[in-house]
Amino acid sequence: MPDRVVPVRTCFIVCAVLLVLAGGSVAVAQVDLRGWNTLIALLIAAMQAVLIGQFLMHLRWSPPVIRLVAMAGIIWLAILLAGTLDDILTRGWLPVPGK
Amino acid sequence: MIAQGAARESGALGEQFGTFEQQHQAETLGMWIFLATEVMLFGGLFTAYTVYRTFYPAGFAEGSRHMDVLYGSVNTAVLIISSLMMSLAVRAAQLGHQRALTRYLLGTALLGVLFLAVKGLEYQKHFAEGMVPGLVWQYGGPLPNQVELFFFAYFVMTGLHSVHLGIGIVAVLVFAARARFGTFLVQRSAPVEMLGLYWHFVDVVWIFLLPLLYLFGLSS
Numbered sequence: 318m319p320d321r322v323v324p325v326r327t328c329f330i331v332c333a334v335l336l337v338l339a340g341g342s343v344a345v346a347q348v349d350l351r352g353w354n355t356l357i358a359l360l361i362a363a364m365q366a367v368l369i370g371q372f373l374m375h376l377r378w379s380p381p382v383i384r385l386v387a388m389a390g391i392i393w394l395a396i397l398l399a400g401t402l403d404d405i406l407t408r409g410w411l412p413v414p415g416k
Numbered sequence: 417m418i419a420q421g422a423a424r425e426s427g428a429l430g431e432q433f434g435t436f437e438q439q440h441q442a443e444t445l446g447m448w449i450f451l452a453t454e455v456m457l458f459g460g461l462f463t464a465y466t467v468y469r470t471f472y473p474a475g476f477a478e479g480s481r482h483m484d485v486l487y488g489s490v491n492t493a494v495l496i497i498s499s500l501m502m503s504l505a506v507r508a509a510q511l512g513h514q515r516a517l518t519r520y521l522l523g524t525a526l527l528g529v530l531f532l533a534v535k536g537l538e539y540q541k542h543f544a545e546g547m548v549p550g551l552v553w554q555y556g557g558p559l560p561n562q563v564e565l566f567f568f569a570y571f572v573m574t575g576l577h578s579v580h581l582g583i584g585i586v587a588v589l590v591f592a593a594r595a596r597f598g599t600f601l602v603q604r605s606a607p608v609e610m611l612g613l614y615w616h617f618v619d620v621v622w623i624f625l626l627p628l629l630y631l632f633g634l635s636s
Contacts (some may be wrong), residue, residue, distance in 0.1 A: 322507055323507060323570040324512060325507065328504060331500075332497065334498075335499075336493060336496055337495065339492045342627060342631065343485065346635060347634055347635060349635040359627060362624050362627055364588070366623060366624070368498065369620055370620070373503045373616045374612070375609075377443070380441065382445060383444055383445060383448050386445065386448040386452055388450070390451065390452030390455035390456065393452070394456070394463075397456075397459055397460070397463050398459075398463055401467060405471070406470065
């Protein structure tokens with residue numbers, strides 16, 4: 318009836334991995350990777366978010382409708398970002414008068 | 417069914433629900449829909465940040481170089497450990513361990529307060545350095561307008577995050593008091609589970625703020 322009870326071991330392992338990833342992110346940020354720094358840092362953050370969502374927020378053991386709602390928020394954010402960036406990144410492409 | 421009738425009378429099972437399972441699923445779904453709206457709230461700010469950083473990459477990198485990574489890193493660790501505390505609190509509620517639940521909730525709130533204290537010290541440093549747009553702005557370095565925009569984004573994003581954490585701390589303390597002085601929360605673990613979802617969400621927001629505000633100026 319209640320949600321799945323996550324073992325203490327799992328909680329601690331997930332937390333340790335999150336701390337290691339955070340430390341890795343700070344360490345990698347010290348090195349200049351010629352424009353790739355932000356992408357790598359965001360990928361690490363995304364991995365941390367997935368770990369928190371799947372294990373600490375129980376998405377792994379949740380019914381499909383809950384996982385769908387969780388995805389809906391992320392997909393909406395992706396639409397917002399894609400729809401905004403396709404404008405501002407392509408503005409200089411065509412010599413439109415009065416731009 | 418007799419047990420359910422008693423649960424209904426005590427108020428643990430809402431009148432509109434047939435079973436505990438149905439009630440639990442409805443609560444979880446409602447909480448996740450709320451969190452999806454929160455993604456949209458913070459998402460607007462993240463998008464604004466992305467737009468201005470695309471327009472003014474040099475100014476944002478310069479602004480990020482004025483951040484102290486130590487504060488950001490310490491606070492990241494504090495929040496991750498607070499999430500561990502919260503997940504143990506949820507476990508204690510599910511298993512009906514009332515005293516452990518109270519302890520873990522207090523631990524979670526304490527780490528939340530520690531985060532806000534570190535954030536407060538950091539804000540104080542910005543004020544001392546005159547790096548607060550609109551209030552104290554004495555920045556004399558390159559690209560002043562763009563750096564000001566970066567700091568504006570920084571204060572709005574971390575400010576909104578801190579407000580969320582503050583609300584979380586108050587809620588956790590209320591729950592800790594309820595766990596200490598009554599058995600309601602261990603009879604039914606759903607409220608603590610929902611509180612946990614909120615707390616972990618606030619943690620996830622910070623995990624994305626760290627690289628965008630603190631880390632990206634380090635190497636550029």
